[in-house]
Amino acid sequence: MMRIPANFRYxxxxxxxxxxxxxxxxxxxxxxxxxLGCFLGLMNYAQLSGPNHKLLFSDxxxxxxxxxxREVFDCIPNPNVxxxxxxxSGYARNRRLDDALKLFDEMPVRDTVSWNSMMKxxxxxGDLSKAKEIFDEMPRRNIVSWTTMxxxxxxxxxxxxxxxxxxxxxxxxxxxxxxxxxxYFSNGRVEDAINLFExxxxxxxxxxxxxxxxxxxxxxxxxxxxxxxxMIGSGFKPTSTTLVCALTASANLLALNLGVKIHGQIVKLxxxxxxxxxxxxxxxxxxxxQVENSCKVFxxxxxxxxxxxxxxxxxxxxxxxxxxxxxxFRDMMKxxxxxxxxxxxxxxxxxxxxxxxxxxxxxxxxxxxxxxGTDVFVGNSLVVMYSKCGNISDGIAMFxxxxxxxxxxxxxxxxxxxxxxxxxxxxxxxxxxxxxGIEPDEITFTGLLxxxxxxxMLQKGRGFFKFFSEAESFEVKREHYACMVDVLxxxxxLEEAEDLxxxxxxxxNSMVWLALLGACRNHCNLDAAERAAKKIFDLEPNCSAAYVxxxxxxxxxxxxxxxxxxxMTMKHNxxxxxxxxxxxxxxxxxxxxxxxxxxHPLSGKIYQKLDWxxxxxxxxGYVPDQKFALHDVEAEQKEEMLSYHSxxxxxxxxxxxxxxxxxxxxxxxxxxxxxCHCAIKLIAKIVGREIILRDSSRFxxxxxxxxxxxxxx
DNA sequence: ACCAAGTTTA
Numbered sequence: 173m174m175r176i177p178a179n180f181r182y183x184x185x186x187x188x189x190x191x192x193x194x195x196x197x198x199x200x201x202x203x204x205x206x207x208l209g210c211f212l213g214l215m216n217y218a219q220l221s222g223p224n225h226k227l228l229f230s231d232x233x234x235x236x237x238x239x240x241x242r243e244v245f246d247c248i249p250n251p252n253v254x255x256x257x258x259x260x261s262g263y264a265r266n267r268r269l270d271d272a273l274k275l276f277d278e279m280p281v282r283d284t285v286s287w288n289s290m291m292k293x294x295x296x297x298g299d300l301s302k303a304k305e306i307f308d309e310m311p312r313r314n315i316v317s318w319t320t321m322x323x324x325x326x327x328x329x330x331x332x333x334x335x336x337x338x339x340x341x342x343x344x345x346x347x348x349x350x351x352x353x354x355x356y357f358s359n360g361r362v363e364d365a366i367n368l369f370e371x372x373x374x375x376x377x378x379x380x381x382x383x384x385x386x387x388x389x390x391x392x393x394x395x396x397x398x399x400x401x402x403m404i405g406s407g408f409k410p411t412s413t414t415l416v417c418a419l420t421a422s423a424n425l426l427a428l429n430l431g432v433k434i435h436g437q438i439v440k441l442x443x444x445x446x447x448x449x450x451x452x453x454x455x456x457x458x459x460x461x462q463v464e465n466s467c468k469v470f471x472x473x474x475x476x477x478x479x480x481x482x483x484x485x486x487x488x489x490x491x492x493x494x495x496x497x498x499x500x501f502r503d504m505m506k507x508x509x510x511x512x513x514x515x516x517x518x519x520x521x522x523x524x525x526x527x528x529x530x531x532x533x534x535x536x537x538x539x540x541x542x543x544x545g546t547d548v549f550v551g552n553s554l555v556v557m558y559s560k561c562g563n564i565s566d567g568i569a570m571f572x573x574x575x576x577x578x579x580x581x582x583x584x585x586x587x588x589x590x591x592x593x594x595x596x597x598x599x600x601x602x603x604x605x606x607x608x609g610i611e612p613d614e615i616t617f618t619g620l621l622x623x624x625x626x627x628x629m630l631q632k633g634r635g636f637f638k639f640f641s642e643a644e645s646f647e648v649k650r651e652h653y654a655c656m657v658d659v660l661x662x663x664x665x666l667e668e669a670e671d672l673x674x675x676x677x678x679x680x681n682s683m684v685w686l687a688l689l690g691a692c693r694n695h696c697n698l699d700a701a702e703r704a705a706k707k708i709f710d711l712e713p714n715c716s717a718a719y720v721x722x723x724x725x726x727x728x729x730x731x732x733x734x735x736x737x738x739x740m741t742m743k744h745n746x747x748x749x750x751x752x753x754x755x756x757x758x759x760x761x762x763x764x765x766x767x768x769x770x771x772h773p774l775s776g777k778i779y780q781k782l783d784w785x786x787x788x789x790x791x792x793g794y795v796p797d798q799k800f801a802l803h804d805v806e807a808e809q810k811e812e813m814l815s816y817h818s819x820x821x822x823x824x825x826x827x828x829x830x831x832x833x834x835x836x837x838x839x840x841x842x843x844x845x846x847x848c849h850c851a852i853k854l855i856a857k858i859v860g861r862e863i864i865l866r867d868s869s870r871f872x873x874x875x876x877x878x879x880x881x882x883x884x885x
Numbered sequence: 886a887c888c889a890a891g892t893t894t895a
Contacts, residue, residue: 378889478893
């Protein structure tokens with residue numbers, strides 16, 4: 173940092189030309205540029221004259237241009253304690269603790285405020301011990317010093333120390349009580365917080381807001397909303413922060429009516445243009461499945477705030493509108509709103525929903541450009557995106573590249589490998605994870621069982637189930653039983669699977685029975701199938717998957733009267749089979765092969781296939797070079813597609829296959845066709861990157877998804 | 886002027 177020599181500090185504008193000579197005395201051009209900047213600073217300082225330099229100074233600080241602020245600061249003759257404190261806080265807010273401490277040391281005089289600012293600065297930069305040092309060293313403490321320290325201790329999780337200090341404080345104002353309440357909540361000590369709130373001598377709107385926000389963040393949104401209403405009832409006027417907390421709680425509870433009322437209050441109180449409130453409103457409406465209203469809120473003004481944009485991206489994505497989500501994300505970047513890790517997470521999620529590898533890659537490159545390529549949140553989303561889009565090797569590469577991997581990183585990689593049928597890789601990942609001392613959680617467990625099921629690892633599956641059932645800190649859930657049933661079922665241990673279901677410590681849900689029914693279908697066990705189906709229909713009379721599975725079982729047993737009986741029942745109860753669907757980007761893989769190695773022996777074959785596909789799709793009224801959702805292809809057309817010879821059948825299989833169980837049947841048909849096993853292997857290897865099956869849920873994914881085919885090669 | 890509450894995240 174360059175400081176202007178002392179004699180130049182008093183020059184002001186009247187000596188403007190001298191400044192040029194001052195600048196030209198500097199040899200290096202860098203120094204010239206710097207001094208020119210400083211000259212401009214001086215110009216501003218002089219032009220604005222009087223106290224206005226403070227305005228310029230605080231403008232820079234507000235804009236987080238801390239270096240510019242420092243240049244103005246350096247031009248101010250004899251800066252007072254107040255300006256020093258401002259500059260110190262400015263450095264701290266920009267995480268430049270060293271500069272802040274240096275300036276603090278240089279201060280000619282220090283008052284309590286400057287000591288407090290320095291202490292606060294240390295806390296903001298996460299240096300608790302330095303803050304403690306300053307707290308001990310400062311000559312006089314006021315109530316603010318104590319409160320700052322209490323708050324800092326609480327945020328570092330040193331609750332006991334904070335309590336001690338709070339008791340030792342000579343006097344306690346409402347801010348001190350509030351910081352204790354907030355501190356308890358952020359350490360998950362809900363009871364203590366509430367007790368304090370009840371005994372505190374005097375409450376203000378911040379006290380109420382802290383409790384409302386704290387309850388909501390600790391999973392007690394209902395109590396939060398109750399207190400919000402109580403607060404309004406006792407005549408307190410909510411601030412925008414209060415309304416944000418109440419809205420967030422309403423969003424979590426899906427309390428549509430209350431949320432809409434709060435929206436009314438926001439308009440009435442004139443908080444319409446508060447960015448925090450806009451973001452909360454967007455999330456609230458999106459959670460309540462009213463994403464059109466989120467859009468309305470968004471369009472009320474032009475937003476520059478990342479969180480507002482991200483809220484809308486997330487909203488669209490979670491409401492099954494990934495196209496819109498990605499459009500918003502693109503607009504956001506076009507407008508120069510820099511996406512952060514949350515925005516990337518939401519956008520990558522949306523591309524998972526579309527299963528659009530090209531879009532995902534686009535977002536990935538944007539993340540790299542912004543320096544977020546190895547961020548743990550972004551990295552985890554990338555792992556999921558690549559593996560969901562069929563590209564597990566890139567998914568694993570992303571995992572390796574992620575900084576500071578957490579449990580979600582490991583789980584995403586494990587899930588990805590498991591779903592792609594890489595059983596051994598899954599096990600290796602798991603042992604690496606254990607060796608690094610990372611505690612597995614229930615999602616890890618699901619991933620492991622899924623791997624065992626897809627790779628036919630019966631003994632491993634049993635071992636994991638035993639291990640996790642015996643682990644104390646662990647709750648084995650219905651999902652895990654469903655997975656285990658799947659493991660046993662796929663390995664033909666139908667009896668054992670049924671025993672497991674009947675001896676579960678809690679009532680089995682339809683998901684568990686459905687896993688059993690699926691197993692029965694694969695092993696043509698009609699008796700067990702009928703038992704399982706009966707259970708499912710008791711629990712969920714309109715379960716379309718169960719009807720379809722059962723009718724397929726009857727069909728394989730040549731019991732056609734039963735098949736038509738089930739079809740009739742379905743029709744009668746207007747149960748519609750959820751269509752399976754797949755996305756095809758013709759352009760995507762055409763491009764891939766055009767830009768790739770054209771001399772490769774496969775290029776020609778792929779070209780033929782693409783041409784055939786293009787012709788077929790045109791016949792069905794689709795335009796090439798677009799994304800096709802083939803779930804709406806008519807049944808006869810599907811059959812027509814399937815009637816082509818084996819290689820074409822293989823492609824058709826990818827296009828029209830339905831997740832709910834038909835894959836294995838189609839596989840059987842393919843085998844009957846002769847050479848298709850080889851053909852499908854070939855095509856899947858090449859085309860699998862771009863054609864991805866969509867599944868109704870994560871859970872069905874590994875049970876019925878494309879991964880099933882991997883078992884066969 | 887220094888202390889207390891808030892939006893988006895796998």
